[in-house]
Amino acid sequence: MTTYVSTGSGAWTEPGAYEVAPGVHRVPLPLPDDGLRAINVYVLTTPDGLVLVDGGWAIPASREALSASLAELGATVGDITRFLVTHVHRDHYTQAVVLRQETGAHVGLGLGEKPVLDLLQEPDRAPLEGQIAGLRAAGATELAELIGERSKGHRVDPRQWESPDAWLEPGLLPLPGGRVLNAVATPGHTAGHLVFHDLEGSLLFAGDHVLPTITPSIGFEPVLSPDPLGAFLRSLALVRERPDALLLPAHGPVAPSVHARVDELVAHHGRRLEQTETACAAGASSVFEVAGQLIWTRREHRLADLDPFNTMLAVFETGAHLELLVAQGRLAMAVEDGIEQYGSI
Numbered sequence: 001m002t003t004y005v006s007t008g009s010g011a012w013t014e015p016g017a018y019e020v021a022p023g024v025h026r027v028p029l030p031l032p033d034d035g036l037r038a039i040n041v042y043v044l045t046t047p048d049g050l051v052l053v054d055g056g057w058a059i060p061a062s063r064e065a066l067s068a069s070l071a072e073l074g075a076t077v078g079d080i081t082r083f084l085v086t087h088v089h090r091d092h093y094t095q096a097v098v099l100r101q102e103t104g105a106h107v108g109l110g111l112g113e114k115p116v117l118d119l120l121q122e123p124d125r126a127p128l129e130g131q132i133a134g135l136r137a138a139g140a141t142e143l144a145e146l147i148g149e150r151s152k153g154h155r156v157d158p159r160q161w162e163s164p165d166a167w168l169e170p171g172l173l174p175l176p177g178g179r180v181l182n183a184v185a186t187p188g189h190t191a192g193h194l195v196f197h198d199l200e201g202s203l204l205f206a207g208d209h210v211l212p213t214i215t216p217s218i219g220f221e222p223v224l225s226p227d228p229l230g231a232f233l234r235s236l237a238l239v240r241e242r243p244d245a246l247l248l249p250a251h252g253p254v255a256p257s258v259h260a261r262v263d264e265l266v267a268h269h270g271r272r273l274e275q276t277e278t279a280c281a282a283g284a285s286s287v288f289e290v291a292g293q294l295i296w297t298r299r300e301h302r303l304a305d306l307d308p309f310n311t312m313l314a315v316f317e318t319g320a321h322l323e324l325l326v327a328q329g330r331l332a333m334a335v336e337d338g339i340e341q342y343g344s345i
C-alpha cells in the first residue's frame with residue numbers, strides 16, 4: 001500500500017522527510033528567489049545506502065535542509081551512494097555534483113543532456129547566450145537587451161557543472177535490495193529528460209515532465225532542440241501508454257494518478273495551440289507579438305505584467321507552440337530581418 005498526503009497550496013514545500021511509499025521519502029529542498037519555491041528530491045533506502053532521485057540546487061540552504069531531513073531518517077549525506085538526476089537544470093543537478101566531490105556518490109544523468117552540459121562547461125561562455133539570440137529571433141529586442149545586461153558578469157561555477165559518472169540511456173536500473181527502476185526518455189522540458197518508473201511499486205519519479213499543478217516550461221534551452229513541444233507531447237503519450245502510477249513530481253505535491261495529470265496537460269496544450277493560432281489569425285506575427293496576445297499563468301496575467309525572466313519563459317513557450325503549429329501544417333513561418341514571422345499558410 002502506498003501512503004501519500006494530498007496537501008493544499010504551498011504545504012508541500014515544508015521541510016522534512018515524508019514517506020510516500022515503503023522505503024521512499026519525499027524531501028523538499030528550498031529554491032529561494034525562484035517561483036517554484038522548492039524541489040522534491042526522493043530518497044530511496046537500499047541495503048547498500050541511499051539512492052536519490054535528483055539532487056537539489058547547490059546552495060547552503062539546500063544542503064542544510066537535506067542534512068536535517070536525512071537526519072530524520074537516521075542518515076547523513078555520507079550515506080548517499082547514488083544520484084539519478086532527471087535533467088540538467090541547476091535545481092536538479094548541481095547539488096548532486098557538489099556532494100559527489102565530498103562523498104564519492106555516483107551521479108547519473110540522461111545522455112541527451114550532454115550537448116547542454118558541454119556548453120555549460122565552456123569556460124568563457126556568457127550565461128543565457130543562446131536564449132538571448134532566441135529572444136532576438138522572436139522579435140523581443142528590448143527584452144534581449146535587458147536580459148543581456150542583467151546576466152553580464154555572471155559566470156557559471158564549473159565545479160557545479162562537472163560531468164556525471166554515467167550517461168544514462170533508457171532501460172532498466174536495478175537497485176540493491178531488488179527495486180528496479182525503468183529509465184524512460186521523455187524529451188520536452190529538456191532534450192535529455194528522464195523519468196524513472198518503478199513498475200512493481202507503481203511509482204513514477206517524474207522530474208519536471210509531469211507536474212501536478214503547473215505546466216513545465218518548454219523551449220527554454222541553451223541548445224535549441226527542434227520542435228520541443230512536439231517532443232514533449234510525444235513524451236506525455238509515451239508515459240500515458242505505461243501503467244498508471246503514483247505521481248512523484250519534482251515540484252508540487254504527490255498526486256494519485258500520472259494518467260489523470262497527463263490528460264490535463266495534453267488538454268491544456270491543445271487549448272493553447274488553438275489560442276496561439278487565433279492570435280496569429282488576428283494579425284500577431286512575431287513570437288513576441290503572439291505572446292503579447294495570450295493570457296499567462298493561472299492568475300491570468302498579461303505578458304507585460306510578468307517579470308523579465310518569466311516574460312522570457314513565456315516567449316519561448318509561445319515559440320514552441322508556433323513551431324508545432326508549423327509542423328502540423330496549420331501555420332507558415334518566414335524569417336524577415338532576422339525575426340521569425342508566423343502567419344496562415
Ligand SMILES: [Zn+2]
Pocket residue numbers: 039089091092208250251
Ligand atoms: Zn525543476
